[in-house]
Amino acid sequence: MHDIRRLGLQVFAAPNNLTGEAQIQVKAREIDFVTSFGKNLKALLDILGITRMIRKENNSVLKTKTVKGELQSGDVGEGEEIPMSRYTVEEKPFDTIKIEKYRKGVSLEAISEKGYEAAVQDTDDEFKSDLQNVVTGKFYAQLKAGSLTGHETTWQMAVAMAIGKVVAKFQKMKRTATGVAVWVNTLDVYKYLGAADITLQTAFGFKYLTNFLGADVVFVTSEVPQNVVIATPLNNMIAYYVDPGDSDFAKAGLEFTTDSETGFIGFHSEGSYDRMISDNFAIMGLRLFCEYLDAIAYISVGESDTQTLGTLNITSEAGSEAGTTKLTVKEQLMSMRNCWKYKDAAATTSVTYGMDVKNWSKWDGESEIASTAGHHITLVECDQNYKAVRSGDAEVTVNPGA
Incomplete structure (x- = not known):
């Protein structure tokens, strides 16, 4: 005990x-x-x-x-086929x-x-x-x-x-x-x-x-x-x-x-x-x-003529292949009908609100871009008429390769 x-x-x-x-x-x-x-x-x-x-x-x-589609008129003659309204999501x-x-x-x-x-x-x-x-x-x-x-x-x-x-x-x-x-x-x-x-x-x-x-x-x-x-x-x-x-x-x-x-x-x-x-x-x-x-x-x-150009915050980092860069954009597209356009140049490209960028290169928001180290890529969000609504610029960083 x-x-x-x-x-x-x-x-x-x-x-x-x-x-x-x-x-x-x-x-x-x-x-x-x-x-x-x-x-x-x-x-x-x-x-x-x-x-x-x-x-x-x-x-x-x-x-x-x-949702896409339009209501079709049912105003047809006797015995005529009624048009079908088709909607897709x-x-x-x-x-x-x-x-x-x-x-x-x-x-x-x-x-x-x-x-x-x-x-x-x-x-x-x-x-x-x-x-x-x-x-x-x-x-x-x-x-x-x-x-x-x-x-x-x-x-x-x-x-x-x-x-x-x-x-x-x-x-x-x-x-x-x-x-x-x-x-x-x-x-x-x-x-x-x-x-x-x-x-x-x-x-x-x-x-x-x-x-x-x-x-x-x-x-x-x-x-x-x-x-x-x-x-x-x-x-x-x-x-x-x-x-x-x-x-x-x-x-x-x-x-x-x-x-x-x-x-x-x-x-x-x-x-x-x-x-x-x-x-x-x-x-x-x-x-x-x-x-x-x-x-x-x-x-x-x-x-409309007093509207100002919005700002995009973008960064550039080395891509996965030699001579490419990977862009990252902090913002999302303001509209599904808008798209990204960019210009690669030795210096920043000046952009104003409503500027036509139809002939600029299109970017899908993901793909890496072939460029040159030290260049500037100016990225624009444009509306369905290719008019600039927002813009940003980044000095390019590329993959130097072997």
Whole structure:
């Protein structure tokens, strides 16, 4: 029989892996992070009339649709064949949805200086906001790629025409718009309202008004350029997600806390002794997505001759074969009817808005280009009439070969 006095205090030590107060606090923090993130997104989905997220497998290709066809007249003589109206739906890959990984840390020094609650809460809120911006940023990029383009002389008319264009487009597709969402620049709204006071509500980083300017919901943001109005039917928008609570992650020792009700995001926190920080990890695969690009109106405002050339951010790196370069463009085409054109020259080629680039070389957005080191490639996005709308330039880097 053991002599308890000889064993000393070890008899009373807590057993290994006991769930204590510290572990409970960490778990509560993880739960708070994912539930508040989910509630914010759910609030936006409710405003947009999206009743549920659609689950996708990791690395699923998201495709936009374009409906083509015209209604044929049935006004024919007795016994004559009635013309058939044919409609086709063309699908085009737009992007890929996949699990994305993020990490942030809170140092021991920050916790010591500000206290645990302040240091952790401040960084958690900022982390959460940045993750929301990842989702909204991709959504804005697609909205700006809408192909129902137009031009109006006044801002009020641009709003009205944007709404009218998307409703009419859905009617042609034999669909009924359940409502219309509009995106406008913050300064444009206040310029329109003058001294009038308005109260903006917020959901998932979107500031909005309901039943305003003839739209069901108007989002007010600096993400939309001044003198631009964007609109789309509410039922053109879909929400996709990749499940961050995949059981295979847990089997691999990667456990994340998720919200059982929404499952939008996974979050995990743990101490890292080698760097003395509180390590925090988030994974998510979320997309707000418009099914039909040609049901997104992008209407500019002002006199046509005052429009300015947009900017493209492009980079050049060595291609896979000798004498070739690989271009990368940060932006997407603003319209499915637009295309890329480029000119390879010893110096930058000057471009102005509306400039005709029909005779420039066409680029498919992927293929490597044969060029010369030190040359400049000027890339232009042009409309269906080959008129320049955006432009960028990069000094060429080529594969020098053996």
